[in-house]
Amino acid sequence: MRERKAMKRRSFMQSTGAVALAMSLPRQLQARTTWQQDGTRIDMLSDGYLELPADMMLENMPQDELAEILARYDLNSDQLEPPCNLVLLRDGPRVVLFDIGAGPDFMPSVGHMMQAMESLGVSPDDITHLVITHAHPDHIWGLLDDFDEPMLPNAEVMMGRAEWEYWMDPDTVESIGAARQSFAVGAQRRLVEVQDHVTLFDDGAEVLPGVEAISTPGHTPGHMSFALNFAGQQLIVTGDALVNHHLAFERPEWLSGSDHDLEQAAQTRLRLLDRITADDLTILGFHLPEGGMGRAERLAENRYRFHAGA
Structure with a gap:
């Protein structure tokens, strides 16, 4: 009975408001195909964009150098609006989504992934x-x-063990800080509902054929990235280990207020960018521009530049 009710609810949502929204989506919210090789296809799906107070990320950074970089990238020093890109991988019978977006309850500018997928x-x-x-x-x-x-x-549902344990720990709600308590409450409420479908894994695990888990902690305690290897091509899903295309690349050692452990996140960025450039990996980034796919160029020691495109 519950399954039948859920099917009716999903059918109703898909056949009414979801269809209307999909027809009216602006171009930047539509799905775009970004990579295809020997039967494996990767599409980047837009969930919309965030509207964030800039000082949440920028307050710990050297302000003089920061101003020059913000101006060069034409960024607002009061508000940042990073895009949100999800990775859809289709490989034979597998249809794999990396992250699922914000849904309807976070902020109005996000939560559009389902319409992009339907397109x-x-x-x-x-x-x-x-x-x-x-x-x-x-x-x-x-x-x-x-x-x-x-x-x-x-x-x-597949999730790193350390990340699962952190958000499911009852103490996290009290220890995470008042500004992010809602993050912990919201995560626990949702993870409890899907826990019977969850598989946990550790660093280095082959999560699925061709998909390797890479521990990239700091932004959150158990943050994971994923190396993809298909038809001899290597790509990497970075999540929020590289949280933007400007400061995270140009000054990866700077401490960002958006991270849980600021020092650890900076070390993770440096290590990850070194691997990406050494192995010439194609990046699939959650908050990177123009669909989120691109490459990193090493300019000097600890200095990089993001180039959008396959």
């Missing part, structure tokens, strides 16, 4: 695996639909 002819029922980088609202609050049913009813 490709992919439905929530088609997703076989959901692989989570970390449990911040813009990455997992879309786990439940408006009726608190799992948005992806047939998906195995």
Whole structure:
């Protein structure tokens, strides 16, 4: 009975408001195909964009140098609006989504991933695996639909063990700080609802064939990135280990207020960028521009530049 009710709810959502919204989506919210090789296809799906007070990220940084970089990238020093890109991987019978976006309850500018997915002819029922980088609202609050049913009813949910344990720990709500308590409450509420479908993994695990987990902590305690190897091509899903295309690349050692452990996150960025450039990996970035796909160029020691495009 519960399954039948959930199907009716999803059918209602898909056949009414979701269709209307998909028809009216601006171009930047539409899905775009970014990579295809020997039967494996990767699409970047837009969930919208965030509206964030800039000082949340920038207050710990050297202000003189910071002003020059912000001006060069034409960034607002009061508010940042990073895009949110999800990775959809289709490889034979597998339809894999990396993160699921913010859903309807975080902020109005995000929560559009489902419409972008539908523009490709992919439905929530088609997703076989959901692989989570970390449990911040813009990455997992879309786990439940408006009726608190799992948005992806047939998906195995895959998450790093350390990240799961951190957000499911009852003490996290009190220890995370007042500004982010809602993050912890929201994560626990959603993860509890899908826990019967969750598979946990550790650093270095082959999560799925061709998909390797890479521990990239700091932004959150158990943040994971994922190395993809298909048809001899190497790509990397970075989540929020590289949280923007400007400061995270040009000054990866600077401390960002958006991170849980500021020092650890900076060390992770340096290590990750070194690997990306050494191995010439294609980046699939959650908050990177022009769909989120690109490459990193090493300019000097600890200095990099992001180039959008395959």
